[in-house]
Structures are given as C-alpha cells and as structure tokens.
Amino acid sequence: GAGVSQSPRYKVTKRGQDVALRCDPISGHVSLYWYRQALGQGPEFLTYFNYEAQQDKSGLPNDRFSAERPEGSISTLTIQRTEQRDSAMYRCASSLGAAGAEGEAFFGQGTRLTVV
C-alpha cells in the first residue's frame, strides 16, 4: 500500500477482554515498530521487528502484551486481559531497515484503544 495502515482505527473494549491490533507496513519495509503514545507525550517504544524476527521487546509493559510478524509483513499486537491503564493510542511505524538513511520511519494513523 501507499502508507502504513492500522486497524481498527478505534477500539473500545471491556476490561478483561483480549484485543488484537493490526499493522500493515509499507511494502518492502524491513523494519516494523510498535509504539504507544499517551496524550501530550512522545511515542513510547514497545517492540520492533526486522523481517519476521522480533529484535527487541524490552518496551512491552508486561507479559499481557505480545506481538508477532509471522511472514515479515503484517504485524499484530495483542493485549490480553486488558486493563484501563492500557487505554492509549497505539502507533505502528515501518522503515526500509538497517542503519543510517534507511532508518527513517513512517507512521500509521494509529489505533485508539479505550478500555472501559
């Protein structure tokens, strides 16, 4: 596609339910990042992939959060047993990959998650 696509754009879920957020990166982009952004703050790193390999998941808050990118393209961020504190904008970004100029990331529109 022309840009990074995330779905759904908005998700309201009840506390305790599981949610899956999807990211479809720009075609050919090797690296895919997941961030969480609270209102008025910068994006907080969660995890990233090069191809299908999860390179760093140190930003995932706890073991309720997981992510996968099984074929090196589309990625899913899953939050199990959601809690109200999980409410935030979840942003996906992709880049060509590797160091230097290829590290420029392009963001999707985000998924606004609200846990009630």
Place this chain on the structure above:
Amino acid sequence: QKEVEQNSGPLSVPEGAIASLNCTYSDRVSQSFFWYRQYSGKSPELIMSIYSNGDKEDGRFTAQLNKASQYVSLLIRDSQPSDSATYLCAVEDNAGNMLTFGGGTRLMVKP
C-alpha cells in the same frame, strides 16, 4: 536506559521569527537523528534527518548536530502559524535498530 530529552514547552514565537527547538540524548554511540512533526490528533511525520556533525538545511528548516555534546537542534526560519505543532526528536541506536523518541516540544507560532 537510552533517553532523549526535550523541553515540553510550549514554545511561543511570533510569525516570521526563528523557532529554536533543542534535544539532548544519552546514548553516546547513537548515529542517526531525526525530527518529526506531529499536528494535534495526527501521526508523526518525518521532516528532517541528520547523521553527521554540523548543519543540514532543507528550505526553512535547519538541523544541527553536535555529537560531542550529545545535542541536536532544529531551527525553523520565518515561522508560520502552520508550523504550530509538536516537534519530536528521535534517535536511532548504533546498530540501526531502535528508534527512541523524546517527549516532544509544542511550538506555537502566533500571527
């Protein structure tokens, strides 16, 4: 823990003035540096990248990098009301892996 620090602002400048946005980072071996602009309710968009010490100019924007001081800045000349946004500094680690963002500086350009 790698940190990227920015003054949250708001930074208020009159139309036509130069806006100066600053960022410091903790990881001395960082190699790549980026400035993103984020309008309210929108996603961040890349506006400048810089990889070596010195200045890099692109239109009204100039990025400045000083690796010895671990400092990167963005100058916006002839500021316009349409420049009003939050500006995010981002730093890529030495391996070209992780992109860490600062908290952003909110810029307000007043007509």
